[in-house]
Amino acid sequence: MERAEKVTRKSLNLREEMMMKDLKLAGLESERSIIEVDGVALGGREIILMGGPCAVESSIQMQESAATVKRAGGKVLRGGVFKPRTSPYSFQGLGLEGVNYLVQAAKEQGLLCVTEVVDTTSLDLVLDKVDLLQIGARNMQNFELLKLAGKVNKPIILKRGLSATVEEWLLAAEYILSAGNSQVILCERGIRTFEPSTRNTLDLSSVGVAKELTHLPVIVDPSHAAGRRDLISALSKAAIAGGADGLLIEMHPNPDEAVSDGPQSLTPEQFLTLARELGGVARSVERVFNFAETADTLESLRAQIDQIDQNIISGLAERMQIVRKLSDQKRLDRVKDTNREKDIIQRLVNLAEDLDLPSDLVRKLYPLIFEFGVQTQIKSKLKQEPKLSQSFYNLGSK
Numbered sequence: 001m002e003r004a005e006k007v008t009r010k011s012l013n014l015r016e017e018m019m020m021k022d023l024k025l026a027g028l029e030s031e032r033s034i035i036e037v038d039g040v041a042l043g044g045r046e047i048i049l050m051g052g053p054c055a056v057e058s059s060i061q062m063q064e065s066a067a068t069v070k071r072a073g074g075k076v077l078r079g080g081v082f083k084p085r086t087s088p089y090s091f092q093g094l095g096l097e098g099v100n101y102l103v104q105a106a107k108e109q110g111l112l113c114v115t116e117v118v119d120t121t122s123l124d125l126v127l128d129k130v131d132l133l134q135i136g137a138r139n140m141q142n143f144e145l146l147k148l149a150g151k152v153n154k155p156i157i158l159k160r161g162l163s164a165t166v167e168e169w170l171l172a173a174e175y176i177l178s179a180g181n182s183q184v185i186l187c188e189r190g191i192r193t194f195e196p197s198t199r200n201t202l203d204l205s206s207v208g209v210a211k212e213l214t215h216l217p218v219i220v221d222p223s224h225a226a227g228r229r230d231l232i233s234a235l236s237k238a239a240i241a242g243g244a245d246g247l248l249i250e251m252h253p254n255p256d257e258a259v260s261d262g263p264q265s266l267t268p269e270q271f272l273t274l275a276r277e278l279g280g281v282a283r284s285v286e287r288v289f290n291f292a293e294t295a296d297t298l299e300s301l302r303a304q305i306d307q308i309d310q311n312i313i314s315g316l317a318e319r320m321q322i323v324r325k326l327s328d329q330k331r332l333d334r335v336k337d338t339n340r341e342k343d344i345i346q347r348l349v350n351l352a353e354d355l356d357l358p359s360d361l362v363r364k365l366y367p368l369i370f371e372f373g374v375q376t377q378i379k380s381k382l383k384q385e386p387k388l389s390q391s392f393y394n395l396g397s398k
């Protein structure tokens, strides 16, 4: 089990303070919530990838989708079986038959699964079968449904309503929490704006705002936000950089044939490519995402190691550039700061322990890095101020 992240709340503005009064259970205290489902921790350090088609259509479609999610390192298979469609003439979902395809496909791949519920009947039908329940954007303020969701012992992914403010979204979460279910995951999926070039507008600031005001995990669904597959990769990366704890992405084995939301669904190849690129973005914000597909061939393991080594050397080069600039701020005889070195090592040893990395590696590696840093600073100082060089050597010879 991961350690919950300790947080210090920034001071809130008056409006936020008012809002917090009603967020009795959802409001951020001193720790973020981690929602754990069968070993998958939502809201921890790891970014959780969820994927699958908009609607469950067939058993083979779900098997192929599940295999792709697994290869990508995803943890949750999605698929709608009760579809709240804008038009009554559009495909409404396969119902119970579809749930069985979803559950079976997820089970074969060792994935969790999630589907949307729209009322008491659909909730009762899927409750004992799926691992997570979704309340869709159109039902975010269906208060009776929220209260029902509060009575079950399953995590709820609560989508933000099409035109809901963050406050309304968080109060909807409060409905579920106050009815007794503490496992709520917020999902930003785009809101309606005047902009017609995308289906909705992905409001990434809402991720930061929600995380400022609540302790609940927040994920992002870029698919319903963009409505077009060409933007999904960039929006997903932006979401992770913006603090999202996970992604819910539509992917279909053959999007051109999809009965719903084909234009915004990624192909399996696009989904895998995106997953391959997520690790780097996650690392840049001190999160983790492990792409799974290639974990077992010698060639691909080596390719991953080569990529990581390249990042390590680029990182060290960048560090050295900054260290050089540091020398401008210091006196020549104060270049080495032993206390600061101790603090850095302690901080990195703690991080290494959290990340399951032998802390001795940090203890051995960092003194070397410091040593080269000090040398570099001395050289650059002497170069800038050649007169100092004489006095420095005189000092040394005393």
Ligand code: PEP
Pocket (backbone or CB within 6 Å): 054, 080, 084, 116, 135, 136, 137, 138, 159, 189, 221, 224
């Ligand atoms: C969905 O995820 O299938 C869906 C209908 O999303 P939303 O409720 O966000 O429109």
Ligand code: MN
Pocket (backbone or CB within 6 Å): 054, 055, 224, 250, 260, 261
């Ligand atoms: Mn959809």
